Amino acid sequence: MLELVEVKKSFGPRVAVDGVSLSVKTGEVFGLLGPNGAGKSTTIGMCIGVLRPDAGSVRVGAGGLSPERPEVRRQLGVAPQSLAVYDELTGRENLAYFGTLQGLSGADLRERVARTLESVGLSDRANDRVAGYSGGMKRRLNLAAALVHGPGLVLLDEPTAGVDPQSRNSILDMVRRLASGGTTVLYTTHYMEEAEKVCDRVGIIDNGRLLALGTVDELVGRFGGESVVRIRRAAGRGESDADGAGSGVTTIRTAQPIRELERELATGTVASVTIDRPDLEAVFLSLTGRSLRD
Amino acid sequence: MRAIIAIALNDLRLLARDKAAVFFTLGFPVLFALFFTMAMRGMSGGGGAAMDIAVMDLDKSVPSAALVGDMQTDSSLKVVTPEGLEEGRALVRRGKVAALVIVPQGFGEQMGGLFAGQTMKLEAEVDPSRQAEAGLLTGKLNQLAFKQMSSAFTDPGQMDRAVENARKMLAGSVNEDTPQGKAFGGFYDSLGGLSRELSRIQAEEKGEPGVTAGGGGFSPVVVEIRSLSRGDKKEPATTSDIAFPQGMAWGLMSCVVGFASSFAAERRRGTLVRLTTSPLSRATLLGGKVLGGFVACVVVMGLLIVGAMVMGTRVANWPFLVAIVLCAAAGFVGFSLALAAFARTEEGAGGIGRAVPMVLAMIGGGTIPLAFMPETFRRVSDISPFKWAIYGVEGAIWRGLTPGEFVLPCGILLGLGLVSFAVGVRRLSWTD
Numbered sequence: 001m002l003e004l005v006e007v008k009k010s011f012g013p014r015v016a017v018d019g020v021s022l023s024v025k026t027g028e029v030f031g032l033l034g035p036n037g038a039g040k041s042t043t044i045g046m047c048i049g050v051l052r053p054d055a056g057s058v059r060v061g062a063g064g065l066s067p068e069r070p071e072v073r074r075q076l077g078v079a080p081q082s083l084a085v086y087d088e089l090t091g092r093e094n095l096a097y098f099g100t101l102q103g104l105s106g107a108d109l110r111e112r113v114a115r116t117l118e119s120v121g122l123s124d125r126a127n128d129r130v131a132g133y134s135g136g137m138k139r140r141l142n143l144a145a146a147l148v149h150g151p152g153l154v155l156l157d158e159p160t161a162g163v164d165p166q167s168r169n170s171i172l173d174m175v176r177r178l179a180s181g182g183t184t185v186l187y188t189t190h191y192m193e194e195a196e197k198v199c200d201r202v203g204i205i206d207n208g209r210l211l212a213l214g215t216v217d218e219l220v221g222r223f224g225g226e227s228v229v230r231i232r233r234a235a236g237r238g239e240s241d242a243d244g245a246g247s248g249v250t251t252i253r254t255a256q257p258i259r260e261l262e263r264e265l266a267t268g269t270v271a272s273v274t275i276d277r278p279d280l281e282a283v284f285l286s287l288t289g290r291s292l293r294d
Numbered sequence: 295m296r297a298i299i300a301i302a303l304n305d306l307r308l309l310a311r312d313k314a315a316v317f318f319t320l321g322f323p324v325l326f327a328l329f330f331t332m333a334m335r336g337m338s339g340g341g342g343a344a345m346d347i348a349v350m351d352l353d354k355s356v357p358s359a360a361l362v363g364d365m366q367t368d369s370s371l372k373v374v375t376p377e378g379l380e381e382g383r384a385l386v387r388r389g390k391v392a393a394l395v396i397v398p399q400g401f402g403e404q405m406g407g408l409f410a411g412q413t414m415k416l417e418a419e420v421d422p423s424r425q426a427e428a429g430l431l432t433g434k435l436n437q438l439a440f441k442q443m444s445s446a447f448t449d450p451g452q453m454d455r456a457v458e459n460a461r462k463m464l465a466g467s468v469n470e471d472t473p474q475g476k477a478f479g480g481f482y483d484s485l486g487g488l489s490r491e492l493s494r495i496q497a498e499e500k501g502e503p504g505v506t507a508g509g510g511g512f513s514p515v516v517v518e519i520r521s522l523s524r525g526d527k528k529e530p531a532t533t534s535d536i537a538f539p540q541g542m543a544w545g546l547m548s549c550v551v552g553f554a555s556s557f558a559a560e561r562r563r564g565t566l567v568r569l570t571t572s573p574l575s576r577a578t579l580l581g582g583k584v585l586g587g588f589v590a591c592v593v594v595m596g597l598l599i600v601g602a603m604v605m606g607t608r609v610a611n612w613p614f615l616v617a618i619v620l621c622a623a624a625g626f627v628g629f630s631l632a633l634a635a636f637a638r639t640e641e642g643a644g645g646i647g648r649a650v651p652m653v654l655a656m657i658g659g660g661t662i663p664l665a666f667m668p669e670t671f672r673r674v675s676d677i678s679p680f681k682w683a684i685y686g687v688e689g690a691i692w693r694g695l696t697p698g699e700f701v702l703p704c705g706i707l708l709g710l711g712l713v714s715f716a717v718g719v720r721r722l723s724w725t726d
Contacts, residue, residue, distance in 0.1 A: 080564060089304075101301075
């Protein structure tokens with residue numbers, strides 16, 4: 001549905017995107033995970049045709065066409081990181097206007113607007129001006145504007161930036177529903193929890209380069225390091241750590257935590273167990289030497 | 295087409311929801327234009343203020359006193375008489391008066407030497423920032439001085455004195471036995487005969503008012519000024535007819551300034567990305583923006599026409615006026631969009647949208663009438679859309695342009711709009 005081949009983009013001396021290649025399958029939720037300034041928004045810009053790559057190519061849809069073509073743009077829906085709605089208009093007026101720009105009209109437009117407002121939970125505030133919305137409501141409307149015309153490919157640039165947890169969950173649920181309905185989603189974020197929750201595959205990006213790409217399990221398995229299993233035994237046993245520290249808690253670092261747990265259970269009474277699996281934060285740390293939130 | 299209308303309606307809706315924007319886009323242009331119309335009425339001769347001058351009579355003769363009296367009674371002059379020259383100069387320096395007029399010593403004698411070829415001389419020290427008024431003052435002083443001269447031909451006593459002076463001057467410079475001397479002598483004899491005849495006539499017509507030094511019915515040159523009639527209506531244009539077109543041009547400019555920042559405003563809101571990622575072409579997007587601005591301009595000009603008619607403007611040709619209104623709106627809005635293409639922020643767009651039209655208004659006669667401008671300005675005025683908008687509106691109100699003549703301003707304004715639109719389409723930057 002979307003293919004980037006060695007795309008590069010610089011702004012003066014600063015290289016924002018440096019030879020990124022990836023492909024997003026139809027119906028997939030692809031996450032682009034990286035810290036601020038990694039090149040995520042620039043990549044999105046090239047995917048929607050507002051930025052022209054200095055090198056490489058971007059191809060959209062089955063026909064593999066440039067996103068600058070009008071017929072391709074009809075298939076795209078974008079929710080930019082900066083809110084892109086009119087505060088002076090109501091939620092309904094915003095969606096009706098954007099839907100008209102996408103070629104919708106009449107009863108079809110009205111019906112789609114109503115349905116989209118319902119899907120993002122803004123039906124009861126549809127006739128209120130956006131200036132009176134909360135931040136989370138504006139984010140949801142921002143997302144709705146990307147969806148009103150039913151695009152096949154949706155690009156969401158940090159869609160949960162600055163929103164409350166309830167709105168965040170609502171947006172994530174929306175993304176999962178989109179994917180289950182067959183919509184392809186390119187999702188950028190610097191929150192690993194979001195990438196782990198909604199993305200089928202994740203690309204780790206930093207300083208304009210794609211460092212790794214795969215499912216969450218693949219990335220964690222390859223780059224995340226070992227799991228840490230902590231086993232607390234029943235009182236009196238005086239067991240020590242695997243390294244002999246004598247704290248009463250056994251700490252085991254292993255690539256196969258379940259097998260280790262089974263072995264420990266077989267050797268004695270286990271009072272409690274915690275398993276810390278590596279996550280994308282650990283993956284990023286392993287790849288870059290920095291934390292995602294540095 | 296649906297998308298163009300949707301974009302235009304959206305812009306107008308956004309405008310309507312912002313009270314300040316409504317005032318500055320629709321209300322302020324009307325107020326500004328009406329104010330300008332009222333101000334320009336003075337320059338056109340309808341109720342304008344008299345020129346402030348100071349006058350010092352250093353001659354203190356009958357003729358000089360008569361001249362000063364004429365200045366004081368002239369409706370186009372407002373005369374103050376300072377105590378001395380320094381006080382008069384101080385009034386000029388402080389900007390209280392446009393000029394200090396000095397009637398020098400010997401003015402009366404000069405008038406007496408009229409038939410000996412002497413020139414009557416007046417002096418004026420002017421405020422250098424009011425040179426245009428100095429020009430008007432020169433003409434007025436010439437008129438009043440000439441009026442004094444004419445009295446020499448109608449007041450027998452004055453004529454006798456002038457002739458006597460002339461004979462004395464001639465005797466000192468030319469031998470009266472030479473052909474030249476005899477010619478002048480004969481001329482003065484004729485004047486003496488005329489004087490005696492005038493005296494006889496006045497004596498016979500006792501009770502008739504005599505010719506005074508300040509009056510007289512003789513004037514060798516009479517200039518009859520008529521205002522060009524309004525088309526086929528055979529009536530002169532009113533001052534509102536003349537001043538309103540300039541006011542309308544200013545109102546139009548005020549309206550388009552707001553739309554020059556339309557794209558920059560979309561960029562600031564973040565909504566530009568939605569426009570540019572839509573399937574619409576660049577020309578369609580700009581077309582929608584232009585249409586919204588065009589509608590607003592037509593509304594403003596409609597309000598201006600109503601206001602002008604209340605102030606006494608009478609339209610000679612309504613179809614022409616409608617045509618020039620539409621062409622001017624198209625031209626100015628297209629032009630503002632081209633300017634907007636060179637600005638990335640609202641502040642930049644607003645600045646360009648004000649600065650460039652301001653310069654074009656100046657060279658197009660939208661501020662000071664072209665007649666007062668240097669020759670260079672008058673030559674380049676043809677590039678200013680203001681000139682053509684004013685000319686076209688004048689053509690519909692009082693110039694009585696023929697359809698063939700009317701095509702020129704309409705064509706230029708429409709052409710400007712189209713070319714500007716093309717520049718905007720090409721130049722406008724979509725990216726952040």
